[in-house]
Amino acid sequence: MTSEQTFHEPWQLRAAFARSLSDMYGREVPAYTTLLEVSHEVNRDVVAAQGADAERLGSIDRVTAERHGAIRVGTPAEMSQVARIFGAMGMHPVGFYDLRDASTSSVPVISTAFRPIERSELARNPFRVFTSMLVPGDRRFFSADLQERLERFLAARTLFPPDLLTLADRAEAEGGLADDDAREFLRLATAAFELSREPVDQAWYRELEAVSAVAADIGGVASTHINHLTPRVLDIDDLYRRMEDRGIRMIDAIQGPPLWEGPDVLLRQTSFRALAEPRTFRTPSGEIVQDSLRVRFGEVEARGIALTRAGRERYDAAIVRGATPEVWRETFPATEAGLVEEGLGYFTYEVSDDGELTREPVVYEDFLPRSAAGIFQSNLTEEGSKDASQAAQERDADWMSGAIGRDLHDPFELYARQVEASLEAAAARLGVAPETLATTSPTPSTPTTTQGASR
Numbered sequence: 001m002t003s004e005q006t007f008h009e010p011w012q013l014r015a016a017f018a019r020s021l022s023d024m025y026g027r028e029v030p031a032y033t034t035l036l037e038v039s040h041e042v043n044r045d046v047v048a049a050q051g052a053d054a055e056r057l058g059s060i061d062r063v064t065a066e067r068h069g070a071i072r073v074g075t076p077a078e079m080s081q082v083a084r085i086f087g088a089m090g091m092h093p094v095g096f097y098d099l100r101d102a103s104t105s106s107v108p109v110i111s112t113a114f115r116p117i118e119r120s121e122l123a124r125n126p127f128r129v130f131t132s133m134l135v136p137g138d139r140r141f142f143s144a145d146l147q148e149r150l151e152r153f154l155a156a157r158t159l160f161p162p163d164l165l166t167l168a169d170r171a172e173a174e175g176g177l178a179d180d181d182a183r184e185f186l187r188l189a190t191a192a193f194e195l196s197r198e199p200v201d202q203a204w205y206r207e208l209e210a211v212s213a214v215a216a217d218i219g220g221v222a223s224t225h226i227n228h229l230t231p232r233v234l235d236i237d238d239l240y241r242r243m244e245d246r247g248i249r250m251i252d253a254i255q256g257p258p259l260w261e262g263p264d265v266l267l268r269q270t271s272f273r274a275l276a277e278p279r280t281f282r283t284p285s286g287e288i289v290q291d292s293l294r295v296r297f298g299e300v301e302a303r304g305i306a307l308t309r310a311g312r313e314r315y316d317a318a319i320v321r322g323a324t325p326e327v328w329r330e331t332f333p334a335t336e337a338g339l340v341e342e343g344l345g346y347f348t349y350e351v352s353d354d355g356e357l358t359r360e361p362v363v364y365e366d367f368l369p370r371s372a373a374g375i376f377q378s379n380l381t382e383e384g385s386k387d388a389s390q391a392a393q394e395r396d397a398d399w400m401s402g403a404i405g406r407d408l409h410d411p412f413e414l415y416a417r418q419v420e421a422s423l424e425a426a427a428a429r430l431g432v433a434p435e436t437l438a439t440t441s442p443t444p445s446t447p448t449t450t451q452g453a454s455r
């Protein structure tokens with residue numbers, strides 16, 4: 001017998017973890033399995049109808065396997081542990097989201113997204129996890145007394161077993177794990193995000209819930225869990241109809257850009273409220289009772305072209321006016337070529353076999369705070385309470401980076417880097433200087449062949 005073992009690189013751990021979470025979540029939330037079925041049907045039909053055009057924003061293999069997860073933790077220490085676990089899988093913190101102000105209901109969290117950052121890694125498996133943490137020191141939500149008890153509760157719990165963190169650190173240091181360790185790492189990592197069967201302290205949970213359902217979900221229990229796992233579809237309007245046809249009641253709207261005839265940008269998302277799940281509670285008198293909680297939901301998304309800062313400014317201004325086709329027509333050009341000309345979207349360039357420069361859109365890999373808040377909000381039963389007269393606790397990307405103990409990547413810089421790298425490679429192939437391709441505007445000065453530029 002040979003002791004030689006297969007070595008699993010970070011991307012393989014990431015892909016295996018996404019599959020393992022998906023299997024686990026499907027067992028916990030049966031409607032998720034329906035959502036996956038319908039998503040696969042929709043994607044198959046879009047590919048059948050559009051052919052290669054359907055794959056402009058990612059191969060069908062990538063899109064079929066693509067998921068994003070959402071998790072929520074309580075403290076900087078927990079956040080930095082999460083970063084080690086995802087670091088083992090080649091997922092790095094990107095962007096800073098403040099949902100406290102993005103929502104009218106009580107959502108006292110700030111967030112980042114852990115995801116691969118290299119183009120080749122995204123192509124292998126783009127698994128990303130929107131990760132939120134509580135801000136117990138924010139007086140708009142928590143009194144000094146509640147903050148103190150909440151922080152004490154959080155400090156006393158262990159979300160991630162030491163063995164998991166040791167394996168995570170080894171994977172990150174050594175660039176992967178051998179078979180047995182990889183299996184153990186995946187088992188422990190998946191288990192850490194399973195819904196716990198431990199009795200929940202009823203009085204504590206309800207006290208937090210009166211402030212914020214999200215705070216109760218995070219700080220009312222001694223463990224964490226995956227809140228949702230989101231597949232990607234190529235036609236979200238079609239998916240919405242098919243889910244309702246199957247008797248699954250969706251939230252009222254698709255968040256993000258409207259359906260219109262021009263290019264899809266950023267992200268469109270919708271969701272349904274998952275069924276109440278049975279949970280065990282311990283009452284103040286010590287009795288163990290069965291009740292249920294309805295905190296998780298099913299979400300689905302369609303991804304579009306990544307926007308530059310200028311494009312994003314237009315988006316932010318448009319979305320407050322209303323995500324209607326009329327507003328979109330006034331805001332965005334109707335073609336990809338228009339997005340390039342106005343410097344609104346990111347595109348990479350490649351030299352085709354016949355020596356021409358071709359352009360491909362860069363897919364948006366991140367999230368939108370307003371949509372995230374909208375999704376949070378439409379799935380909450382209780383508004384919670386928020387005292388707007390109190391001062392917010394200052395939190396920003398630097399603070400989050402310090403809490404995690406790692407740099408937060410700027411999403412715009414990551415997209416811009418992809419574009420530059422593609423231009424450098426194209427220039428090298430053509431034997432010219434990159435500057436001759438990229439002038440001051442993102443439009444290359446040599447003739448560009450566009451594929452399906454207007455759709």
Ligand code: OOG
Binds near residue numbers: 072367368372375
């Ligand atoms: C995260 C909500 C944000 C998204 O897709 O925008 C999110 C959460 O519910 O914890 O997942």
Ligand code: NI
Binds near residue numbers: 068069070130228
């Ligand atoms: Ni989500």
